Amino acid sequence: xxxxxxxxxxxxxxxxxTQESSFIVGEPQIAHILGExxxxxxxxxxxxxxxxxxxxxxxxRQHIFERVRSDPHPLILITHGTDSMLETARTLSAIPxxxxxxxxxMQPYAFKETDAAFNVGCAILxxxxxxxxVYVVMNGRVYDPHQARKNTAIDRFEEx
Numbered sequence: 149x150x151x152x153x154x155x156x157x158x159x160x161x162x163x164x165x166t167q168e169s170s171f172i173v174g175e176p177q178i179a180h181i182l183g184e185x186x187x188x189x190x191x192x193x194x195x196x197x198x199x200x201x202x203x204x205x206x207x208x209r210q211h212i213f214e215r216v217r218s219d220p221h222p223l224i225l226i227t228h229g230t231d232s233m234l235e236t237a238r239t240l241s242a243i244p245x246x247x248x249x250x251x252x253x254m255q256p257y258a259f260k261e262t263d264a265a266f267n268v269g270c271a272i273l274x275x276x277x278x279x280x281x282v283y284v285v286m287n288g289r290v291y292d293p294h295q296a297r298k299n300t301a302i303d304r305f306e307e308x
Contacts, residue, residue, distance in 0.1 A: 158229025201229025
């Protein structure tokens with residue numbers, strides 16, 4: 149089994165820049181997460197962009213769509229910011245014959261208290277157990293992107 153991982157940025161990859169006095173989307177952190185977990189599968193990581201998900205445009209989504217659609221791997225993991233993750237997942241729903249899982253974090257991987265590694269682990273498990281389709285994995289749950297929303301009041305995803 150080989151998993152193709154596309155990264156797009158989001159909180160999972162953010163760090164605090166003292167030079168800019170703000171949070172910056174940095175290099176993808178997924179390799180660090182998988183290395184710490186000592187995973188037992190092959191994977192390939194490809195960075196598509198480094199954006200806060202609020203800055204992802206329809207053109208960016210189309211680029212993600214084309215890269216995922218044309219990739220030969222049937223198991224695709226995408227790290228993505230949580231604010232527009234569902235929109236991107238819905239765009240990818242037209243791609244057949246793949247299991248596509250989007251995940252991210254409410255708090256950056258660089259933080260002491262973060263959900264990043266937990267969400268990535270859950271996403272890897274979902275890739276191996278879900279039928280073909282597109283899913284969002286956050287907060288220990290697998291969501292249909294057409295039946296979910298981000299609840300900012302409680303800082304987690306939920307079914308609608």
